Amino acid sequence: MSNSFAELGDALTERVSELKRLTLLRLEDGAKDLFTKDLSGLEASVRALEAHVATLKSCIQTELSAMPKVEALIEASRIQSEHLSAIASNLPQRLPSRAPAGAGPGLAAGSSVAGAIGPGRGLCGGGGQAAGAGPGGGAEEAARRKREAPRWYVTREEFDGLQAYMRGRLQADKLNAAVEELAGHAAANQRLVAGAKAGGGKVAPADRKRATELYHSVATKDGIKGHFWFLESDLREGVAIKPDKTGKSMLTILRHLGRIQEVRCNIDGASTTVYVLQEGSCR
The missing domain is CATH 1.20.5 (Single alpha-helices involved in coiled-coils or other helix-helix interfaces)
Incomplete structure (x- = not known):
């Protein structure tokens, strides 16, 4: 219990x-x-x-x-x-501009490489025949280039190969800018001569006297006829190259590299220097 x-x-x-x-x-x-x-x-x-x-x-x-x-x-x-x-x-030091037929010196429309560049070669424009063109295309290219002022640009190898006293403070791109501008001067003179040769109808009244002088006193001379050229007085209108110490140094270098050739002429009894543009060989 x-x-x-x-x-x-x-x-x-x-x-x-x-x-x-x-x-x-x-x-x-x-x-x-x-x-x-x-x-x-x-x-x-x-x-x-x-x-x-x-x-x-x-x-x-x-x-x-x-x-x-x-x-x-x-x-x-x-x-x-x-x-x-x-x-x-692989670009060149400076890409040139191709001026149209109606543009004045220093004016350009668009930008194009005028040729091929390589070691020991010049960048050419207005001279030689385009590589790889056919028979018909080569003739057309040659005819087109013949109507254009040659632009034989300076390569980096050529510029570096110059003596130091010739280069001074110049640069390759400035030198090629001068080449471009000189080609513009030459093209302008060529248009004046062509207008005077055609009777002067297409030349502005203010330029007819100058065109006639260039045609009779310069364009028909040996070493100049058939080439593009510019006068020493044309440099006064330039921007990239002027008739000063630097401009003369540029002309000396271009003459040394075979880009231009000097020819003496008389215009109205005064002796003047004519610079003939040389055409490069694009191989």
């Missing part, structure tokens, strides 16, 4: 303890509403976070799908950069 009462007491004690624990979990109605609101807010935050995560996943997937295009663009840019570097390393 004592054992049964002891077991019954233990059971009652355990039950009371359990009821105490359940009592601690008891909540009032007001507290329940607060907890319900907190749980609803927490659920809304979790759902919003899930939506943000889904958006991030979508953006990441879009970026990953674009990666092959980006890699292809980077590779194309690298190849183009290599091509441009190769082109830049």
